[in-house]
Amino acid sequence: PRLPEPDALRERFGLTRRDAEVAALIAAGLADDAIADRLFLSEKTVRNHVSNVFAKLHVSDRAAAVAAARDAGYGGRSA
Numbered sequence: 697p698r699l700p701e702p703d704a705l706r707e708r709f710g711l712t713r714r715d716a717e718v719a720a721l722i723a724a725g726l727a728d729d730a731i732a733d734r735l736f737l738s739e740k741t742v743r744n745h746v747s748n749v750f751a752k753l754h755v756s757d758r759a760a761a762v763a764a765a766r767d768a769g770y771g772g773r774s775a
Contacts, residue, residue: 700765708768709752718745722758723765 700723702716711719714735721731732742750756753764 700768704768705765709764711749711752715745715748715752718742719749719753719761719765722746722749723762725762 700720702711702713702720705711705716705719706713709716709719717735718731721734726734728739728742728746731737732739735742737745746761750761753761755761755764
């Protein structure tokens with residue numbers, strides 16, 4: 697499956713750069729601990745970004761966030 701580009705997520709949902717990176721990694725199926733490792737952040741910081749992403753995407757869970765992020769548009773990257 698193709699993954700959304702962070703810039704497309706930023707534009708569509710008004711996410712910060714970091715929130716968009718987190719949203720793209722959520723769409724890729726990564727858990728908070730894996731996102732923290734990938735972005736060199738603490739898990740608490742990732743949880744804060746995930747909460748921000750959920751609020752800005754108007755969703756309440758990861759599955760809905762994945763669907764919204766994947767529907768936002770694709771820039772050609774593959775998983």
